[in-house]
Amino acid sequence: MGSAEYGAAGERNTYGNQAGRDPLEDRYDMKERIKRLEDWMTNIDTQMADHHAQIADLQDRVEILTTDIEGYHSIRHRSTDVHRRDVLRNVTEQGSIKINKGNIAADEGDAITDAMLYATHQRDDEDVLISLYGLTADQILFLSMCQFI
Known part of the structure; x- marks a missing residue:
């Protein structure tokens, strides 16, 4: 040792x-x-x-x-x-x-798909969307993102 x-x-x-x-x-x-x-x-x-x-x-x-x-x-x-x-x-x-x-x-109705038509500028008569769903395209798309979180 x-x-x-x-x-x-x-x-x-x-x-x-x-x-x-x-x-x-x-x-x-x-x-x-x-x-x-x-x-x-x-x-x-x-x-x-x-x-x-x-x-x-x-x-x-x-x-x-x-x-x-x-x-x-x-x-x-x-x-x-x-x-x-x-x-x-x-x-x-x-x-x-x-x-x-x-x-x-x-x-x-398909609010999300319809809102995408406005978000991608394929439609510009958003007053029709608001009349139909009570929300703007941005509001609909925001809410749709919340469901995935």
Whole structure:
């Protein structure tokens, strides 16, 4: 065994031979590794929570888009079956049902999509939008963003 001397074991000054300081250094190293691992796991947990929030937001948006596209398809079916009814004069019972569903889809309000028409300057008669929904395009779009938060 070597002679005793002062030396470092991690951040501590100790007195003893190297064989006595080695376990203290190992203990210090292990504590440091555990701390880094805990920090890393906390970071992963935070990232996972962020990803779960993003996934939930995307699922909400997909649901909205799915509803929008179903309405759009109903309107397109209506257009085709109205042509069949009015021009070809041979609409089927199923075609009549599609015309009615398309009428409902076309006449239902969609405040967010309607507001986008004004926000993108495709329409400039905002008084009609206000009369229809009681809100300006900016108010509608602001409220629609609040539902995703």
